[in-house]
Amino acid sequence: MEIPKYKTALIVGAGAGLSASLARLFAREGIRVALAARHIEKLGALCTETGARAFACNASEPDDVERLFGLVEREIGVPDVVVYNASGRERGPFVDLVPADVAQAIAVSAFGGFLVAQQAATRMLPNKHGAILFTGASASVKGYAQSVPFAMGKFALRGLAQSMARELSPQGIHVAHFVIDGGIRSAARSEPADRPDSTPLPSAIGACCNNRAAPGPGRWNCGPGWRNFEATTD
Secondary structure (H helix, E strand, C coil), rough: CCCCCCCCCEEECCCCHHHHHHHHHHCCCCCEEEEEECCCCHHHHHHHHHEEEEECCCCCCCCHHHHHHHHHHCCCCCCCCCCCCCCCCCCCCHHHHHHHHHHHHHHHHHHHHHHHHHHHHHHHHCCCCEEEEEEHHHCCCCCCCCCHHHHHHHEEEEEHHHHHHHHHHHHHHEEEEEECCCCCEEECECCEEEEECCCCCCCHHHHHHHHHHHCCCCCCCHHHEEECCCCCCC
């Protein structure tokens, strides 16, 4: 079974954690990388390291997303692997949540995923080739107290991925959604001394996501998960 080969990757919602690990993996495999975020100043070091290009984009705005794909297509190439890693959070007691803030959180976590995936699929379908990957969380399958907007957005993103996979997989487009069940280790989240290995490294999760980007013909995944021994979704 021949593994699909990709030439250009676009990561939306790029930062210093999982998305940075994916950018490094893609670059090592000779894939051109485009990074998108609302604030691209933070991506300078990663662009220097990987040779990636950074583009400013608000993923919840249709015009911004359409413009992003046009720029990437003209300046780098048509993306044939697209990762949606953006999410919105608004924590607090349910009765105190501000409706406008909840709407914005859902727009980033879910509606932005739809906008990005639609632009990606439109470009992939003529060649019947491409991969669209979504990063989920424990909240994709289980709601938590004082975290209603995040769960609403992540549940919706998971439903989007499942529906897309069933429709687009027979047309050559691979769709995968990753439930990352637990915190990811970073500069802002150190490993607890009393719970070693309780937070996975972003590079390890990135390797898993990268492997799922090229499953070969006839396979699709709507919900593979990354779990550690402190998983909380059960």
